[in-house]
Amino acid sequence: MKKLLFVAIVTLLSGINLSQAQYNIENLKLTYGEEITDEKGTIVKIIGESNDKIYALGLKGKGYFLKIFTSKEMKLVSNKPIELPEVKDKEIEFEEIFMLNGKVFIIGSVYQSKEKIFKLVGVEFSEDGKLSKNMIPLFEAEVEKKSRRGDFYFKTSADETKLLAMHASLFGKEDAMKYDLKLFDSSLTTLFSNTEKVSFDDNKKDFEFTISDFDVNYRDDAFLVINESYRDSKKKEQVEKFQVFAFKKANGYKKEIIDINFKGKEIINCSMMSTNNDKVQLVGFYSSVRENGKANRELKGIFNATIDINSNINDNLKFNEFDYATKVKLLGERKAKKGKDVKPYYKIHTIIEKNDGGLIILSEERFIYVGQTQGIGPFGLTPITYYTNEIIVTCLKPDGSLEWSNVVAKDQNATATVASLGMFGAGGNGGFNVAIGVSFQLGVMGKGPEYLSAIPIYADGQLNIIFNDNKKNKGITDMDEIKTLGNYNNAVPTLFQFDNQGKITRKDPEEVIKNELVIRPGVYYRKSNKEFIIYASRKSQDKLGRMTL
Incomplete structure (x- = not known):
């Protein structure tokens, strides 16, 4: 289960009753669509929007679903299970789903033990939710053995017309790592391929x-x-x-x-x-x-x-x-x-190019704690607690030197229980490591981590950072005074605004609204710097929304 480029999404900063369909909060406008009543899968990714339709990925148990909504009403019109075909009598495992030039592709993998080949394939989903019978081969990566079959990593181009993919695996007997890099066009045709093996x-x-x-x-x-x-x-x-x-x-x-x-x-x-x-x-x-x-x-x-x-x-x-x-x-x-240095728990969250050519870098303290497994083998369950705490905001001049820095005070965590086997991808070991992206596995989304972290919105030269917080932190910007966001179902929104010198202005809702919908920050689609498609829920109530700045 794979890497989603991990970011959060805008939430509500108003005391208006959420049964209304539209909100105006300063220069932010949010509109919700119809309530999603179909129970087949919690939305774990908003794939994109094309031809007046919004495509999303749903997850229920171990099954994935392609959900299709109308763009205007954000009404669910199709909910198709993703049932990938077999390769040589072996089931293809779901890896990722992407939209390329308006077309939706399912990406899946299968390991062939006899040949020691880890395959990756792509299958197109039509606009009406039908899976194509044409399976497109993407990778046939030679690996040392099944336990070292490695992992696949993905990134789409900014215009969503190209897919850059990589496979990396360890060859322990050779003290080496092999990685294959490929670029695909919007039909998943290979534009180039490069293979390297690095020895130790x-x-x-x-x-x-x-x-x-x-x-x-x-x-x-x-x-x-x-x-x-x-x-x-x-x-x-x-x-x-x-x-x-x-x-x-x-x-x-x-x-x-x-x-x-x-x-x-x-x-x-x-x-x-x-x-x-x-x-x-x-x-x-x-x-x-x-x-x-x-x-x-x-x-x-x-x-x-x-x-x-x-x-x-x-x-x-x-x-x-x-x-x-x-x-x-x-x-x-x-x-x-005393001149102490900072602990190495911070990951680059987002890089923003400023209007003057300089950069704004958001670095989030992020780590996980793996609890004790209950059960045996494939029947075991393991609790994993995800921590996404304070964000260091660093503003650089066009020459790369420091202009200003500040810290967004927050303290967040959520625990998801997952199957003991296959919890994590084999990103690296033995001196080799792959460290691409800041994200959660798709398999844990819908279980809590999607409420964590924050989204930066940089528009008209101003940086805004929005996240879910504990209602007791209203008005607080000091790390020493921040209380943990424990129950994300009771989270309230907060907005940190930065001026040109990095000074923070915090804005909170005037009052906490009972039974307010809570944005799921890890599930969103950025159409532009000023427009987003979001997902919000409250217990069994779910809605897609559209936010514009």
Whole structure:
């Protein structure tokens, strides 16, 4: 079950009764559609909108459903079970669902033990909810064995006409990781394919190889960022190989390597964003390195590297340490005065390109706790608690240097119970890791995690961040005073607005409304910076909504 690019969605900031169909909150307008009465599946993803229809993915038990709504009334008109065909008498496992150029494709996988091949296929769903009989082969990845069959990762282009996909798996006997990268058009025809195998050298201390992120731009160029690091014990220094692999359509998708050179620091994580002005932006966290070459691993600050894809030149590289005021909010005054660094629990949530060419980076504290399994083998159930806490907001100038930073104070968690086997994808081990995206598995959506996190809305030069909160936190922006959002069914909305200097203005509803619908923040579709399709519920009551700014 796969990675959804993980973000939240706007919620209500008004005391108006929710039985009404429309709300005007300052410059936010929200309209709900008809109540969804069909019980076959909770909506876990809004796939997209095309030809006056909204497509969504439903999940009930282990079964997935394609739900189709009218665009105007947001009324459910079709609810078809997704029943994938078999390959050589083996059931295809549902992986993901995408809309490409108005067409809906189901993506599924199957492992063939005899050949040691992990296959990925695509099947189109028609507008009336019928599954095509034409199964499109996407990957036939050779793997070492079933337990190391690896995982598939996906990202669509900004215009939703291309699908970039990758498979990565570990070859333990060879001390190597193999990854296959492919770009598909809107008919799932392969535009390019590249395969690499990275070997591990036992003589290298603290060796790590991370596939950090990938992206596709408006020119159908694909990019992959990797970070390889180890400690040279003889030279007593940390060695970092930080590279972007570019596969450009104009160059026949020939692999081009772009090096980003620095010393005395270690990259902790990295996210990528390609822009329409022929730039690739890399942002993430870094740590300091001791005199003996060992990395401290705690977060010293945030970096930005910009690449001009026409020249393949990294024309800026800035390392911005956390300022004292930010560290006080994250660590407390006592630790900040002692110069302590920040714990490495923060993941890049969103990268926003500002109107002036600079960036706004949202980094959320996010981790999970896996509880004790009850039961045996495939019948066992395991509770998993997801934590999505404070967000560091970092605003960078066009040259990558720090303009301002601040912290969104929140404390959220939700627990989902899942089958013990197959809880997580095999993202990496043995010094190799794949760290693409910030998301939850589809299989846990609808069980609580979809209420967590926040959505940034950047429009007309202003940043807004909206999330569900505990009603007792009204008016509070101090991390030390924030109370945990425990029962998300009783969550209330809050809005944090940022001015040009990063100052926060918090806005809360005037009063808490009994039985108010609660937005499911992880389930949304962004049509533009000012328009979203959302999903809200309250116990058995569910509705799609449309929010405009």
